[in-house]
Amino acid sequence: MINLTEEKLKSYLMSKAMQPLSIDESMETKPNLSFQEGNGYKVFVKVPSREELQDRNAILSLILNSTTFRKTADKVYLALPKIYASIIDGAIIQGQGFGLITYDEKTIEEVIAPKIFEHQTSSNPQENLAIEQLVSRISQLEQTVQTLKSEISQLKSIRPTFNDAAKPQKIERAPESLPSFFRDNAWLDILSKRGKEPERYVS
Amino acid sequence: MSEYRGRYTFGMDYGTSDYKYGPITCKENPMIIENRGYFPDKESVMFRAFEKPKDVIVGQELPLYLQASEDLSTRLIYPMKNGVIEKNDERAWQVVSEISRYGLNAFKPKEKDFEGFYIVASVSSVSPKYMYEKLFEIYRQIDEEERLVKAVTIIPQPFAVAIGHGITTCVVIESGHGNSQLCPLSKYPIRNAVLAIDRGGGDANALTAEILKDLGYGDLAQQETFLRKVKETVGLIPVGLEEAVEAAKKNPDKFKAKFKVPGTRIVVDFEENSWMRFLIGEYVFDPNHQMFQSYFTRGMRKPKDVKIGDTIFRGMMDFGEAIVQSVERCPLELQPHLYREIVLSGGNFSWNVPEKLEGISTDSMTKIRLLLKEKGITNVKVTMTKSPQLSVWHGCIIYGFAVPDEYAWNWERMEGWLKLHD
Numbered sequence A: 001m002i003n004l005t006e007e008k009l010k011s012y013l014m015s016k017a018m019q020p021l022s023i024d025e026s027m028e029t030k031p032n033l034s035f036q037e038g039n040g041y042k043v044f045v046k047v048p049s050r051e052e053l054q055d056r057n058a059i060l061s062l063i064l065n066s067t068t069f070r071k072t073a074d075k076v077y078l079a080l081p082k083i084y085a086s087i088i089d090g091a092i093i094q095g096q097g098f099g100l101i102t103y104d105e106k107t108i109e110e111v112i113a114p115k116i117f118e119h120q121t122s123s124n125p126q127e128n129l130a131i132e133q134l135v136s137r138i139s140q141l142e143q144t145v146q147t148l149k150s151e152i153s154q155l156k157s158i159r160p161t162f163n164d165a166a167k168p169q170k171i172e173r174a175p176e177s178l179p180s181f182f183r184d185n186a187w188l189d190i191l192s193k194r195g196k197e198p199e200r201y202v203s
Numbered sequence B: 001m002s003e004y005r006g007r008y009t010f011g012m013d014y015g016t017s018d019y020k021y022g023p024i025t026c027k028e029n030p031m032i033i034e035n036r037g038y039f040p041d042k043e044s045v046m047f048r049a050f051e052k053p054k055d056v057i058v059g060q061e062l063p064l065y066l067q068a069s070e071d072l073s074t075r076l077i078y079p080m081k082n083g084v085i086e087k088n089d090e091r092a093w094q095v096v097s098e099i100s101r102y103g104l105n106a107f108k109p110k111e112k113d114f115e116g117f118y119i120v121a122s123v124s125s126v127s128p129k130y131m132y133e134k135l136f137e138i139y140r141q142i143d144e145e146e147r148l149v150k151a152v153t154i155i156p157q158p159f160a161v162a163i164g165h166g167i168t169t170c171v172v173i174e175s176g177h178g179n180s181q182l183c184p185l186s187k188y189p190i191r192n193a194v195l196a197i198d199r200g201g202g203d204a205n206a207l208t209a210e211i212l213k214d215l216g217y218g219d220l221a222q223q224e225t226f227l228r229k230v231k232e233t234v235g236l237i238p239v240g241l242e243e244a245v246e247a248a249k250k251n252p253d254k255f256k257a258k259f260k261v262p263g264t265r266i267v268v269d270f271e272e273n274s275w276m277r278f279l280i281g282e283y284v285f286d287p288n289h290q291m292f293q294s295y296f297t298r299g300m301r302k303p304k305d306v307k308i309g310d311t312i313f314r315g316m317m318d319f320g321e322a323i324v325q326s327v328e329r330c331p332l333e334l335q336p337h338l339y340r341e342i343v344l345s346g347g348n349f350s351w352n353v354p355e356k357l358e359g360i361s362t363d364s365m366t367k368i369r370l371l372l373k374e375k376g377i378t379n380v381k382v383t384m385t386k387s388p389q390l391s392v393w394h395g396c397i398i399y400g401f402a403v404p405d406e407y408a409w410n411w412e413r414m415e416g417w418l419k420l421h422d
Helices: A002-014 A056-071 A090-095 A125-158 A187-192 B002-008 B045-050 B069-075 B090-106 B129-146 B157-165 B201-214 B224-234 B241-250 B271-285 B290-297 B319-327 B332-339 B364-374 B391-402
Strands: A033-036 A042-046 A075-081 A099-103 A108-112 B009-014 B018-023 B031-034 B117-123 B149-156 B169-175 B180-186 B195-197 B258-260 B267-269 B306-308 B311-314 B342-345 B382-384
Touching (some): A002 A033, A002 A042, A002 A108, A042 A056, A056 A075, A056 A090, A090 A099, A090 A108, A187 B157, A187 B391, B002 B009, B002 B117, B009 B090, B009 B391, B018 B090, B018 B391, B031 B090, B090 B117, B117 B391, B129 B149, B149 B157, B149 B391, B157 B169, B157 B180, B169 B319, B169 B332, B180 B319, B180 B332, B195 B319, B224 B271, B271 B290, B271 B364, B319 B332, B319 B364, B342 B364, B364 B382
Parallel strands (some): A042 A075, B009 B117, B195 B311
Antiparallel strands (some): A033 A042, A099 A108, B009 B018, B169 B180, B180 B195
16 A cells, blocks of 8 residues: 555656655665655655554654654655644644645645755865865866956957948857756757758768 | 747657656756556446546556556557557557647646747657657647647657757767667767667566576566666676676675665575676676576577567667667768767666776776777767756757747658648
8 A cells, every 4th residue: 555655656756857766775764765856956755654653643753753864865755644634733844844745545735845955064074175175176267267257358349340241140049047958058059050051961 | 939939849758658748938847757548448337437438548647547457458558668659559649649638738828929839749769750740640630629739840869868968969879668779960860870779678677587586586576666676776787797797706795785675574685696786787788698698598588680660679789889880870070079979868877886896897888988999999988968867858948949930840851840830
């Protein structure tokens, strides 16, 4: 029974573009399902069985046990049968930053959206050193970009002007509101010229 | 027009197991459902009592309609399971029609300026011409009934992967559950160099089943989901098969492989046979080693060259040889550029490399480089797509947004927009 519920929850979360992950067998307290979202967030789902849900205290103990997931997951959901969800105070779940999914035989619904857990930075001195080095390299790069920007704007101010006929054809660029995978994608230029230039390597 | 397509470009990726769909406004993540349909027994008393009869059920609600498990093989249809649908397979086409309609209706806009979506559909690169014709027919019918499709085009999945990945000259290898496809590109897909291999994740699962039978877990080796989990947890790609097997036989403790079946007390332990985990990974890339012969002799399906539709799928060809054969069908001056950008896509290329076994086990990218090195090809760069599951849909969205409105569909070049209404 519990497996059928997990399968339904899995289909539901996969329809939200989450990809299933295997569960680390070495974990002391394991979630029932684990996923990765498109943006890289790791999502755990705890699905208690009917035996684990005998009274209100059992649910509270479940919530307390699930707090350990915050160390490894970015988001945590508890999945409860609709009938049980109605007897607990959602504020407790919300307060812990967990999300709540309720289900019955026909429907699955996200009732409370989970918070994103921020993980502590590493205590490993070597990793911290590497991070510091990266930060310093990024700030150097930022300085270089600033210098280049000011040089470009100087060059723009002294460039010669051309008449309209000599201007290159306008290329469709991705507006800001488009998805991130449009950014710097070389195909945008190529595809926008389809039908306007000779075709090669077509068989 | 760009502004219109900035809202109403719609991508559809008909994968072998999943269907990913949604308009450009989904941003990074489309909706995903399984690419399948269920034909319920309409004579069932329960069905007649509670439901309005429907021919085929697709989408998230499908599991709620499943009836007796013995009916599943005939009633639950995965239309794209090997990338090609037979012309007269009416049930499979019915599922494709229903699933396409389902996807479009999920995002039917209410805005007054909506005149229909610009759909970019993506199918296997080995899909024959009649599949394109059938799909166009389906979209035309949907548009006639619901006015949801303004224009449509169809592109091969490896082409969409290359677009989503942002590389304009490359070889894309897409390896899914049922089969694998190789397609070189240079701004256009090079269609006469497309090569199909009748080997995918499902074959590695089949080998895993044989190994489990040998280890005494024959009773568990029946379920596909279980086999996939064992393969993903235990399977490894060897740098060299013989060396890896020898090392694992000498030191079984270092290579030990265990898999606990979730929610049960069952633990699959390879014990002194942990060397077998290397067979699973090697088989995906190269099934020709003598070690696989005993499995074929005992009845495991040996991949053969098969003709599906108009395409010959190669059975035993290793991935290195397949890349060389495909690239050598391209113009000579292009070939070095193609070897320098090989893009891997699909779940069949995701493998674990345990830290302590580095040097003996490896990842898919390195394995492909090694297979090509054996054939004397050294100046090679192999990468994985940034989001293996979604890159086809990303490519569809970019294609639909960028290709000019006046670029009309042409059956010679198999590209362009087919306008369904003004």
